[in-house]
Amino acid sequence: MNEIKATLRDSKTARWMVLILVSFTMMCAYYLTDAMAPLQERLQANLSWSASDYGFFTSGYGWFNVFLLMLVFSGMILDKMGVRFTGILSIGIMLIGAAIKYWAISGHVQGMFELNILGWQAISSSAKSSVVAGFGFAIFGVGCEMFGIAANKAVVRWFRGKEMALAIGLNTSTGRIGTALAMFTPIPLVRMTGDISAPVLLALVLLCIGMLVFILFTVMDRKLDKEDADAGVAADEEFKFADILEIGKNRAFWYITTLCVLFYSAVFPFIKYAVNLMVQKFDISDSFAGYIPALLPFGALLLTPVFGNLFDKKGKGATIMIIGSILLVCVHLLFSIPSLNSFPIAIGLVILLGIAFSMVPAAMWPSIAKIIPHSKLGTAYAMTFWVQNWGLMGVPLLIGVVLDKYCITGTITKLVDGKEQVITQYNYMIPMLIFAFFGFLAIGFALLLKAEDRKKGYGLERPNIKE
Numbered sequence: 001m002n003e004i005k006a007t008l009r010d011s012k013t014a015r016w017m018v019l020i021l022v023s024f025t026m027m028c029a030y031y032l033t034d035a036m037a038p039l040q041e042r043l044q045a046n047l048s049w050s051a052s053d054y055g056f057f058t059s060g061y062g063w064f065n066v067f068l069l070m071l072v073f074s075g076m077i078l079d080k081m082g083v084r085f086t087g088i089l090s091i092g093i094m095l096i097g098a099a100i101k102y103w104a105i106s107g108h109v110q111g112m113f114e115l116n117i118l119g120w121q122a123i124s125s126s127a128k129s130s131v132v133a134g135f136g137f138a139i140f141g142v143g144c145e146m147f148g149i150a151a152n153k154a155v156v157r158w159f160r161g162k163e164m165a166l167a168i169g170l171n172t173s174t175g176r177i178g179t180a181l182a183m184f185t186p187i188p189l190v191r192m193t194g195d196i197s198a199p200v201l202l203a204l205v206l207l208c209i210g211m212l213v214f215i216l217f218t219v220m221d222r223k224l225d226k227e228d229a230d231a232g233v234a235a236d237e238e239f240k241f242a243d244i245l246e247i248g249k250n251r252a253f254w255y256i257t258t259l260c261v262l263f264y265s266a267v268f269p270f271i272k273y274a275v276n277l278m279v280q281k282f283d284i285s286d287s288f289a290g291y292i293p294a295l296l297p298f299g300a301l302l303l304t305p306v307f308g309n310l311f312d313k314k315g316k317g318a319t320i321m322i323i324g325s326i327l328l329v330c331v332h333l334l335f336s337i338p339s340l341n342s343f344p345i346a347i348g349l350v351i352l353l354g355i356a357f358s359m360v361p362a363a364m365w366p367s368i369a370k371i372i373p374h375s376k377l378g379t380a381y382a383m384t385f386w387v388q389n390w391g392l393m394g395v396p397l398l399i400g401v402v403l404d405k406y407c408i409t410g411t412i413t414k415l416v417d418g419k420e421q422v423i424t425q426y427n428y429m430i431p432m433l434i435f436a437f438f439g440f441l442a443i444g445f446a447l448l449l450k451a452e453d454r455k456k457g458y459g460l461e462r463p464n465i466k467e
């Protein structure tokens with residue numbers, strides 16, 4: 001009888017160590033992604049950014065991923081070159097993007113940007129700093145998404161047949177720590193330093209540490225490769241273009257991917273405006289406002305592993321996604337009602353949103369691994385992220401333009417960091433209805449996914465761990 005040799009993967013300590021190493025960089029990346037969100041009013045006061053400028057800059061995250069198909073290339077690089085190479089490359093790209101963003105926001109870029117074609121103004125004028133910062137954010141976005149798919153694949157590799165959904169959930173949760181920190185640390189940091197770009201500088205330093213930590217992971221992963229080779233475990237198949245076509249033929253894959261773009265379009269872009277929503281709708285002071293949206297990622301950080309564990313042990317992945325999407329719609333509809341503007345309501349709704357934000361990701365990412373074979377997983381995650389990036393790019397821009405066009409209720413003069421500033425006031429009802437609409441469509445696709453799973457037997461409703 002063949003004796004199956006234990007590998008590093010079979011050691012609980014080694015597996016969880018790997019998870020810690022991979023997740024730390026995720027946290028740094030997520031911190032930088034949202035670190036400008038609490039500074040929306042300060043960007044208006046210090047750099048003359050309108051809501052549209054802020055939306056434009058925020059949409060930068062997806063420009064290259066979407067239009068240059070960088071995410072698809074990232075998936076190919078991942079499946080061809082492996083997680084170690086792709087991880088290091090992605091952190092390098094994030095560092096370059098973050099440095100450009102820092103340079104733009106720290107006052108080196110001034111004036112307005114206009115695109116004139118034969119005397120015709122192609123786009124309305126924007127603050128130059130928002131365009132350059134958006135460019136840096138676009139480069140950063142390529143690295144961040146590339147790192148995301150590499151981290152997912154690394155975790156699946158180390159945890160398949162074990163605590164896979166729990167581990168993916170914990171990895172995502174660590175990212176949420178970064179988002180939570182990004183909600184409430186930037187304002188104190190800016191107050192302390194008097195420099196609006198200080199949070200970006202902090203993120204740059206954290207990313208450098210992230211690079212060192214990831215190098216430690218590569219040492220362990222290389223060891224596992226060697227053990228797998230010695231044990232005769234077949235290496236992953238290399239990327240083939242036919243993979244894209246094959247994945248593209250899978251109906252369940254499209255249901256889950258459409259659900260992904262709709263669901264995340266109602267969460268990540270919401271986070272970008274949430275601090276301002278707290279200040280303007282719920283009349284919460286600027287210095288405290290960030291703590292409330294921070295409850296969202298913080299709740300998700302605690303609950304994503306709980307739902308991941310539930311999925312591992314009891315199954316019900318598609319059902320979890322349906323319930324999460326219903327919760328999302330309820331929250332945004334309640335946010336849209338102007339008279340619901342008290343402090344406890346703000347807290348209650350953000351907590352409920354945190355629960356929805358735990359349920360759907362905890363079930364979604366491991367479900368893709370149940371639908372698509374491991375050798376094509378990098379490409380599959382990349383394709384899903386690519387579609388999702390249309391939302392991450394388009395929706396913040398849409399909300400910024402809608403705010404400037406339809407939601408301005410007036411201006412007030414207030415003290416911001418000791419200086420009198422004129423601040424535009426917005427009514428957030430229409431943006432919240434837009435978010436609710438995305439959630440409503442997401443419910444439909446979650447139902448379709450469940451029906452498809454019943455037909456094809458992917459096992460989304462079955463446990464991942466055989467007890």
Ligand SMILES: NCCCC[C@H](N)C(=O)NCC(=O)O
Nearest residue numbers: 030033145148172175361385
């Ligand atoms: N704040 C970073 C955006 C990450 C987007 C990424 N494509 C993703 O969806 N990751 C999984 C997650 O739930 O965060």
